[in-house]
Amino acid sequence: MQSDNLETGQEHRTVEFLDTDPGLLAAAVRAQLAGARAAGLDCDQLLLDSGIDPTLLDIPDSRVGREQVAKLLRREWDLLGDESGGFLSRPWIPGTFAMMGHACLSCPNLRRALLRSSRFVSMVSDDLQIKLVEDGEEARLLIHHGNLKQLPNQIFVESLAVIWLRFFSWLIDRTILLERVHLAFPPPDYNEDYSDMFPCRHYFHQRETCLVFSTRYLQMPLVRDEQQLAEFLARAPECLLTQYKSDNSxxxxxxxxxxxxxxxxxxxxxxxxxxxxxxxxxxxxxxxxxxxxxxxxxxxxxxxxxxxxxxxxxxxxxxxxxxxxxxxxxxxxxxxxxxxxxxxxxxxxxxxx
Incomplete structure (x- = not known):
């Protein structure tokens, strides 16, 4: 997720991101700083350096612009040397996500790419597992965070789910339409944004966190090349913070x-x-x-x-x-x-x- 770091639109051709910027709810931004706070960073200064007034995070229903949030995340990752934002016990050194993207690019279809991403994550993490499970016509992408640091980690798990959904939709140039999402958490303070994060039914207080979608997507080929991936990563994390276009299919x-x-x-x-x-x-x-x-x-x-x-x-x-x-x-x-x-x-x- 940095400059060599880390779309989604209609059901078929050309997956795009929204051009509008409603921003992220301040509650979500505040939650994202849990890792930085635990590492002893001066979060108020981090916010100021990113063009964000720290008092904004205490105002109910306030929002922070996408560009400011992207700048905040980049600054946080640089200071921590960790693209997970301090949530993982073994840091994701800058360039980890980019390396995973390059590793997946040669896969023939979405199934193989998701399986490869799962293996990659297991190699670079001690307390994070991402697993693809197929049950009949349903596919489930399970995300389990062991949370060895004992941090409030809901935003981290949700963010990973959004990143995987948007990145792999981009790889196949199709919006992966979710059937539903299960979350092993209660509804957060920012759950009004869930319809944009996950345009489907949401079920909280579940035993596991997973994205559920049709197995028909798993056969779809990857259509991106090295140049396109480099351009995508150069726009990260802004492009992955951008909300989906409404599914008008x-x-x-x-x-x-x-x-x-x-x-x-x-x-x-x-x-x-x-x-x-x-x-x-x-x-x-x-x-x-x-x-x-x-x-x-x-x-x-x-x-x-x-x-x-x-x-x-x-x-x-x-x-x-x-x-x-x-x-x-x-x-x-x-x-x-x-x-x-x-x-x-x-x-x-x-x-x-």
């Missing part, structure tokens, strides 16, 4: 509509097409162009709801099946096993046991 809009209903069967394809001011035929065509179908999206939302109900509630499997519009529990059981590789009862036992 048809896939994203359809998914939000279905997920927002009390019952997923309440909206038909015709209903959704009408709300999008288009015809059912055109909507089907647009979804196909984005690599999805109406049924794919319905199944994705059904899976998300089912997983949440099985993990967090005692709702009977038959009742979940009925809520999701399945004609009988056996049909739901077959579908759920296809999605996750486990029957509903076995899934509940595994993740709640």
């Amino acid at each position: 048809y896939t994203g809009r359809v998914r939000r509509m279905l997920a927002g209903q009390n019952g997923i069967e309440n909206l038909s394809l015709d209903d959704v097409a009408a709300r999008l001011y288009t015809s059912p035929q055109t909507l089907r065509r647009r979804l196909k162009e984005e690599g999805n179908s109406w049924q794919d999206i319905k199944d994705s939302v059904r899976r998300d709801i089912a997983v949440y109900q099985l993990k967090k509630h005692e709702t009977a499997v038959a009742e979940i099946a009925e809520r999701l519009g399945f004609s009988e529990p056996s049909a739901f059981n077959r579908a759920f096993k296809k999605w996750t590789g486990l029957a509903p009862g076995a899934y509940r036992e595994k993740y709640r046991g």
Whole structure:
């Protein structure tokens, strides 16, 4: 993450970052300084050197501009000699993230790149693990921080999740659309920014922190070269602080509509097409162009709801099946096993046991 250091836009071509700068909530910036504070740095002076008034961090709902935050992070990393900001027991010396980026660049697809990044992290860290797990049609990127320094580390884990999501989306030139994100933390003071950090459903107080997305992304090839990577790293960390563009793909809009209903069967394809001011035929065509179908999206939302109900509630499997519009529990059981590789009862036992 420095000058040889450390996008995301639409579902298909050209992944970009927003040009606007709403800034980061001051609460998030204050949390980011935990490592520097523990190392004995003068954080007020660090803020002033970065063009940030220290008193701003004590004002509720105040925001700090992206350029100032980027300058703050660069200054902090330089003083600490650590791109993790002091959160890891073994510092990430300047250039660590860049080296990982170069190591991943030769991978043929996203799956191999994520696996390589996981191995790289295990080689340079004693208390950080990043792991890719595939369950049926779902992929989960798990981030576990052992936190040997016993610091308030929620912002560090969240930041890593955002960085991995944005960097690997950039590598494949596709926005990796998340199904949901699980966080092994309570909601933070800055959780109003979560819709920009993670444009999906957020579940707090979970057993593990992970990003959940479709396995179809794992087959996608990396399309960047050394020159593009060098240019990307030269813009870091500004580019990775920039929020996602809103997901205006048809896939994203359809998914939000279905997920927002009390019952997923309440909206038909015709209903959704009408709300999008288009015809059912055109909507089907647009979804196909984005690599999805109406049924794919319905199944994705059904899976998300089912997983949440099985993990967090005692709702009977038959009742979940009925809520999701399945004609009988056996049909739901077959579908759920296809999605996750486990029957509903076995899934509940595994993740709640």
